[in-house]
Amino acid sequence: MELVVDTLKFIGGSALDVLPIAAFLFIFQWLVIGEKMSNYRQIVVGFIFVVIGLGLFLVGLEQTLFPLGRLMAEQLTDPGFLFESVGRVSSELTWQDYYWVYLFAATIGFSTAMAEPSLIAVSIKANSVSGGAIGIVGLRVAVAIGVGVGVSLGCYRIITGLPLHYFIAAGYLVVIVQTMTAPKLIIPLAFDSGGVSTSTVTVPLVTALGLGLAERVPGRSALIDGFGLVAFACLFPIIAVLTYGQLSALRDRRSKSASRKQE
Amino acid sequence: MKASLQALFRDAVNSLRDLLPIVIVIGVFQLLVIRQPVEGLVTLVAGGLMVVAGLAFFIFGLRLALFPIGEGLANSLATKGSVFWLIVFAFLLGFGTTVAEPALIAVAAEAASVAASADVIANTQDAIDDYAFGLRMTVALAVGFALILGVFRIIADWSLPMLIIGGYVLVVVLSNFAPPEIIGIAYDSGGVTTSTVTVPLVTALGVGLASSLKGRNPMLDGFGLIAFASLTPILFVLVYGIVV
Numbered sequence: 416m417e418l419v420v421d422t423l424k425f426i427g428g429s430a431l432d433v434l435p436i437a438a439f440l441f442i443f444q445w446l447v448i449g450e451k452m453s454n455y456r457q458i459v460v461g462f463i464f465v466v467i468g469l470g471l472f473l474v475g476l477e478q479t480l481f482p483l484g485r486l487m488a489e490q491l492t493d494p495g496f497l498f499e500s501v502g503r504v505s506s507e508l509t510w511q512d513y514y515w516v517y518l519f520a521a522t523i524g525f526s527t528a529m530a531e532p533s534l535i536a537v538s539i540k541a542n543s544v545s546g547g548a549i550g551i552v553g554l555r556v557a558v559a560i561g562v563g564v565g566v567s568l569g570c571y572r573i574i575t576g577l578p579l580h581y582f583i584a585a586g587y588l589v590v591i592v593q594t595m596t597a598p599k600l601i602i603p604l605a606f607d608s609g610g611v612s613t614s615t616v617t618v619p620l621v622t623a624l625g626l627g628l629a630e631r632v633p634g635r636s637a638l639i640d641g642f643g644l645v646a647f648a649c650l651f652p653i654i655a656v657l658t659y660g661q662l663s664a665l666r667d668r669r670s671k672s673a674s675r676k677q678e
Numbered sequence: 679m680k681a682s683l684q685a686l687f688r689d690a691v692n693s694l695r696d697l698l699p700i701v702i703v704i705g706v707f708q709l710l711v712i713r714q715p716v717e718g719l720v721t722l723v724a725g726g727l728m729v730v731a732g733l734a735f736f737i738f739g740l741r742l743a744l745f746p747i748g749e750g751l752a753n754s755l756a757t758k759g760s761v762f763w764l765i766v767f768a769f770l771l772g773f774g775t776t777v778a779e780p781a782l783i784a785v786a787a788e789a790a791s792v793a794a795s796a797d798v799i800a801n802t803q804d805a806i807d808d809y810a811f812g813l814r815m816t817v818a819l820a821v822g823f824a825l826i827l828g829v830f831r832i833i834a835d836w837s838l839p840m841l842i843i844g845g846y847v848l849v850v851v852l853s854n855f856a857p858p859e860i861i862g863i864a865y866d867s868g869g870v871t872t873s874t875v876t877v878p879l880v881t882a883l884g885v886g887l888a889s890s891l892k893g894r895n896p897m898l899d900g901f902g903l904i905a906f907a908s909l910t911p912i913l914f915v916l917v918y919g920i921v922v
Contacts, residue, residue, distance in 0.1 A: 465739035474732070580854075584853075618781040639859055646865035
């Protein structure tokens with residue numbers, strides 16, 4: 416019963432969230448373009464679906480994705496579990512002892528990015544625009560490795576409590592150096608891939624994982640240390656895609672000079 | 679009717695595919711590594727089904743209503759050549775799509791409740807709602823601004839790497855002045871903004887604009903709007919943290 420009331424409340428709330436974009440698109444259509452909408456019924460039905468879907472999604476999120484992220488963080492940092500896997504009590508733990516956390520973070524990051532539909536779409540587009548120079552699977556693997564490494568390293572940062580902006584600054588320094596040397600075609604794609612690879616489902620789970628870790632690891636605060644995993648998950652795909660571009664350019668040059676030698 | 683049912687089914691399969699790796703990875707970890715009973719499994723499964731159904735409905739509705747109008751508007755404005763209306767449109771598009779972005783709604787609420795339990799803001803429902811709302815509006819303004827900047831960049835042919843690099847240098851500088859509790863939220867909000875609603879509409883605007891201008895390559899100029907949309911929220915939220 417409570418769930419039904421909650422769901423209705425969320426659906427009401429999501430109507431308000433969708434209102435600005437709906438209103439503005441309608442007004443623009445009338446005032447600027449000056450055309451009446453022809454498929455009026457389809458659009459009303461579509462907006463009803465958007466509002467109900469958003470409400471359902473947000474309820475499900477609170478019931479599932481947030482608790483799951485927290486649960487995994489709790490269980491993987493549980494003193495009993497850690498004692499069993501490393502044989503030490505919690506006061507003597509060092510960052511290496513949390514290896515299951517890093518492994519979990521890397522697998523979650525890699526597998527969600529590999530399955531991400533919008534990344535698949537972008538890869539196919541990039542492949543056709545670049546005339547086959549950018550491989551579909553290659554790009555997806557590059558981004559997925561980037562997300563996996565990013566989330567894993569982000570967990571390391573939460574566990575050690577190192578300042579977030581050092582990592583971000585160092586990461587973007589690498590990006591800047593790579594941007595200057597990478598093939599030009601890959602650059603906008605690389606910058607966009609950071610945002611594309613973290614889907615609506617992954618973001619809440621990863622956020623909950625980070626907050627759960629920061630709450631459980633001794634000496635960390637959820638507010639100061641708990642956020643930042645999403646930022647890592649966005650930064651590292653950029654580096655991975657730029658590296659991928661540089662490697663393909665290198666391979667290209669090699670095979671060209673090899674074929675010249677043969678002639 | 680049959681075609682739209684098929685489309686709805688496809689969307690359900692796609693959102694299932696989004697959730698599936700999470701289910702598999704967590705399942706394997708639970709069975710092999712943690713080996714402990716999971717409490718409330720029924721609610722978890724029910725919630726998971728709601729996520730799949732909700733996302734499927736949401737994307738199906740977007741494709742029925744929002745995307746056709748949005749893409750049509752983006753295309754006709756880009757070819758019409760009225761820079762003023764194009765700028766207004768870009769701003770409102772960024773702002774409106776970000777307000778409706780599911781991941782941002784969820785993460786802003788979470789950030790607000792964390793801030794409340796750490797006594798940064800008052801621990802009342804009103805204060806939490808206010809904080810979450812303020813955060814979302816800041817991010818929405820930032821994405822609106824990002825699109826204005828992105829449209830200007832495509833028209834004026836500014837260098838994307840230079841602007842992005844400059845932006846991130848600014849991020850690092852501002853991080854030194856911002857209170858430490860906002861930094862993590864600020865960095866995360868960059869990645870949160872660009873998902874389901876924003877990416878397709880923004881890409882349509884960028885590619886439409888780049889193809890309508892002479893001598894532009896849609897690949898080089900059309901992309902990159904998303905990059906701005908993930909950069910400016912960091913800056914705006916950092917400033918929000920410094921000011922509030």
